[in-house]
Amino acid sequence: xxxxxxxxxxxxxxxxxxxxxxxxxxxxxxxxxxxxxxxxxxxxxxxxxxxxxxxxxxxxxxxxxxxxxxxxxxxxxxxxxxxxxxxxxxxxxxxxxxxxxxxxxxxxxxxxxxxxxxxxxxxxxxxxxxxxxxxxxxxxxxxxxxxxxxxxxxxxxxxxxxxxxxxxxxxxxxxxxxxxxxxxxxxxxxxxxxxxxxxxxxxxxxxxxxxxxxxxxxxxxxxxxxxxxxxxxxxxxxxxxxxxxxxxxxxxxxxxxxxxxxx
Numbered sequence: 267x268x269x270x271x272x273x274x275x276x277x278x279x280x281x282x283x284x285x286x287x288x289x290x291x292x293x294x295x296x297x298x299x300x301x302x303x304x305x306x307x308x309x310x311x312x313x314x315x316x317x318x319x320x321x322x323x324x325x326x327x328x329x330x331x332x333x334x335x336x337x338x339x340x341x342x343x344x345x346x347x348x349x350x351x352x353x354x355x356x357x358x359x360x361x362x363x364x365x366x367x368x369x370x371x372x373x374x375x376x377x378x379x380x381x382x383x384x385x386x387x388x389x390x391x392x393x394x395x396x397x398x399x400x401x402x403x404x405x406x407x408x409x410x411x412x413x414x415x416x417x418x419x420x421x422x423x424x425x426x427x428x429x430x431x432x433x434x435x436x437x438x439x440x441x442x443x444x445x446x447x448x449x450x451x452x453x454x455x456x457x458x459x460x461x462x463x464x465x466x467x468x469x470x471x472x473x474x475x476x477x478x479x480x481x482x483x484x485x486x487x488x489x490x491x492x493x494x495x496x497x498x499x500x501x502x503x504x505x506x507x508x509x510x511x512x513x514x515x516x517x518x519x520x521x522x523x524x525x526x527x528x529x
Contacts, residue, residue: 268304270356275306275325278332285311292349299351299366301359308352309333319352320345324399341499344388364388394499394508398462400455404447408433412444413455420459421483426452460484461497468506475502 268288289311292298300308305321306329308314318337321329326340339345344353344361346369353362365388368376380387400413412433416424424432429452430440444452464482467473476487484490494502 267359268298268300268307269359270302270304271307275303275321275328275332276310278306278310280310281307289313297349297351299353299362301353301362302356305329305352306332308350309336313350314352317350318345318347319350320354321352322355360385361388394505398458400459401448406443406447408435409443409447413448416456416459420456420463421481423456423483424452457493458497461494464490464494464502465498465505465509468502469509478502 285307288298288308292311292313298308298313302322303325305314305319306325309319309329309332314333315335316337318339319329320326320339320342323340326338329336330338340354342354343358344351344365346365351362351365353359360383364376364380364383364385367379368388377387400417402410402413404410412429415432416429426437426441429444430437433440435443441452444450444455448455450458460482464478467478467481468475471478473481475491479485479487479490482490484493491502494500494505498505500508
């Protein structure tokens with residue numbers, strides 16, 4: 267097992283002797299696992315070439331850039347690819363450990379272990395926890411200005427022509443530069459902003475899901491729920507059950523079931 271590193275993500279070539287030892291143990295038949303920043307060390311060995319892998323969501327883009335032949339899926343907390351296992355943030359080692367217990371000793375022992383450790387069984391996804399962090403260091407000041415403006419007006423949906431006019435660019439030029447700077451189409455970027463706002467409201471308020479849907483810029487609460495589930499991996503009600511602040515857990519008795527958490 268390659269543990270997380272305080273230097274995460276480590277530079278390429280950071281520990282050549284360790285990387286060579288990992289590759290040698292794998293060639294001898296060992297299963298190799300890595301957590302968080304340790305995935306960079308495992309990738310440096312070449313063993314992950316062409317394989318699926320995860321790491322902490324904050325480091326996923328850098329892992330893709332350094333190792334473009336990897337298939338990085340940062341939504342997953344653990345990816346068990348038989349002989350190579352990767353896990354997300356530092357505490358994902360526990361989920362990885364439960365996956366290994368299930369592999370070696372079966373599901374009954376794994377569920378008993380999870381109960382003893384007061385943990386959910388494997389199956390959580392990293393996207394439940396990841397925040398939307400818009401890329402702002404791309405150097406395109408025109409696009410950056412549009413991003414700041416969208417942040418301040420996230421409740422309103424703008425088309426490409428509206429945003430291009432805001433940027434003083436032609437529609438095709440704007441779309442090309444926006445994609446290059448953010449890695450997303452403007453419509454997806456705006457959805458991410460609205461969902462980020464709704465997550466905050468689910469955590470910090472007692473507003474109903476319908477109220478939060480409107481506050482985030484969605485007139486159709488059903489569409490909001492579907493979009494939220496697609497991006498976050500949980501329904502708004504499930505997300506609130508997991509993440510609403512303890513001081514808000516005492517709910518009025520007449521609230522709808524998916525709007526607040528009962529005491």
